Amino acid sequence: MTRPPALDGIRVLDLSRILAGPWCTQNLADLGADVIKIERPHVGDDTRAWGPPYLKDGDGQDTTESAYYLSANRNKRSVEADMATPEGAALIRELAAASDILVENFKVGGLAKYGLDYDSLKAVNPRLIYCSVTGFGQDGPFAQRPGYDFMIQGMGGLMSITGERDDLPGGGPQKAGVAVTDIVTGMYATVAILAALQERHRSGLGQHLDIALLDSHVALLANQNSNYFNSGVAPTRAGNAHQNVVPYQVFAASDGHLIVATGNESQYRAYCRAIGVPELGDDPRFATNRLRVTNREVLIAMLTAIMLEGRRDDWIAKLEAVGVPCGPINNIAQAFAHPQAQARQLRRDLPHPSGGMAPVTASPLRFSASPVVYRRAPPLLGEHTEEVLRDVLGKSDDAIAAFKAATAKTP
Numbered sequence: 001m002t003r004p005p006a007l008d009g010i011r012v013l014d015l016s017r018i019l020a021g022p023w024c025t026q027n028l029a030d031l032g033a034d035v036i037k038i039e040r041p042h043v044g045d046d047t048r049a050w051g052p053p054y055l056k057d058g059d060g061q062d063t064t065e066s067a068y069y070l071s072a073n074r075n076k077r078s079v080e081a082d083m084a085t086p087e088g089a090a091l092i093r094e095l096a097a098a099s100d101i102l103v104e105n106f107k108v109g110g111l112a113k114y115g116l117d118y119d120s121l122k123a124v125n126p127r128l129i130y131c132s133v134t135g136f137g138q139d140g141p142f143a144q145r146p147g148y149d150f151m152i153q154g155m156g157g158l159m160s161i162t163g164e165r166d167d168l169p170g171g172g173p174q175k176a177g178v179a180v181t182d183i184v185t186g187m188y189a190t191v192a193i194l195a196a197l198q199e200r201h202r203s204g205l206g207q208h209l210d211i212a213l214l215d216s217h218v219a220l221l222a223n224q225n226s227n228y229f230n231s232g233v234a235p236t237r238a239g240n241a242h243q244n245v246v247p248y249q250v251f252a253a254s255d256g257h258l259i260v261a262t263g264n265e266s267q268y269r270a271y272c273r274a275i276g277v278p279e280l281g282d283d284p285r286f287a288t289n290r291l292r293v294t295n296r297e298v299l300i301a302m303l304t305a306i307m308l309e310g311r312r313d314d315w316i317a318k319l320e321a322v323g324v325p326c327g328p329i330n331n332i333a334q335a336f337a338h339p340q341a342q343a344r345q346l347r348r349d350l351p352h353p354s355g356g357m358a359p360v361t362a363s364p365l366r367f368s369a370s371p372v373v374y375r376r377a378p379p380l381l382g383e384h385t386e387e388v389l390r391d392v393l394g395k396s397d398d399a400i401a402a403f404k405a406a407t408a409k410t411p
Helices: 020-030 086-097 118-124 149-155 180-203 213-220 222-231 265-274 289-294 296-307 312-321 332-337 339-343 385-391 397-408
Strands: 011-015 034-039 054-056 062-066 076-080 101-104 129-134 208-212 248-253 256-261 326-328 347-351 357-361
Touching (some): 011 020, 011 086, 020 034, 020 076, 020 101, 020 129, 020 180, 076 385, 086 118, 118 129, 129 180, 149 180, 180 208, 208 213, 213 222, 248 296, 248 312, 256 312, 265 289, 265 312, 312 326, 385 397
Parallel strands (some): 011 034, 011 101, 034 076, 101 129, 129 208
Antiparallel strands (some): 054 062, 248 256, 256 326, 347 357
């Protein structure tokens, strides 16, 4: 029997924009929370203007809804309110008093002048879980500086280990192809909020969560940090090879490229047999992963020459038949066309107020009894202002009209 979504009955006030904060609140919305997104009048979330491409309406024409904005804002309700005005700040305080969670990504201390900082809102709602997402955290010498994904990828070390080796053509610093710092920060913020909700069951109180892009990014480096801690040597770029496992990389075939990822000794020996060189599986130079890492250059030169002699799909078929992890390098269109992606319904299409359908990527969170529900396409700017003021705050028609008139005058 299907039960309500996991966060059904939880209300989230979303004061964030761009990606890290909205990614977090989209997670919460997918899990059933009522997420109310506060947006600047007439402008909204910065990413609404980050196009092309834009969503198509029912006639196939561009709307003003950017594809970027659509990626992080489904299942939310949008309210236009200007916190720089007394009316807007008062409305946000009322909503905070009626919410369980608040997520914001303003500069450190920036909301205090509006009475929207944690200490101010804790006084009116002691149960409020208040999550601040910033570039560098609430303290330290860089706390007041803005932080953006690209610059954090550089500062935090990722670009020093991403890209082709410096001694090979094309070598040099390279960022990831997606804003991984923002995404992982949004995920850490989600985890922290869910933990704080659990703690609130015991204490009855909320708390302030301090989630920083730099902290999250450094944590993302995982085994590369541990490599540095335990060797005293900072890892460098290795292109499409693995720092700690061999062979675990891209190989060129005669008609394309494939990935081979041997994660243990039995897979390595099965790989050697499948490509016709079983003797390499027992060669004393390569008998263990430690030896293969030490003698990487010699082994990879031999494997590279062998792999070039066959066709990509033939190699994949042979390796899959013996249980060696491998696969092609797909573009995004090919990834969504893959039969496993199709079976898992990784693309969803949601009805949009424009008359068209808004394509979104499915949540990877799967529940057997309280599943994610795709309730709403990413909202139009201010689409739910009246609805929220009436249903959440109990405002009268006159009060709603007065607020909307004041908002319309906001420059």
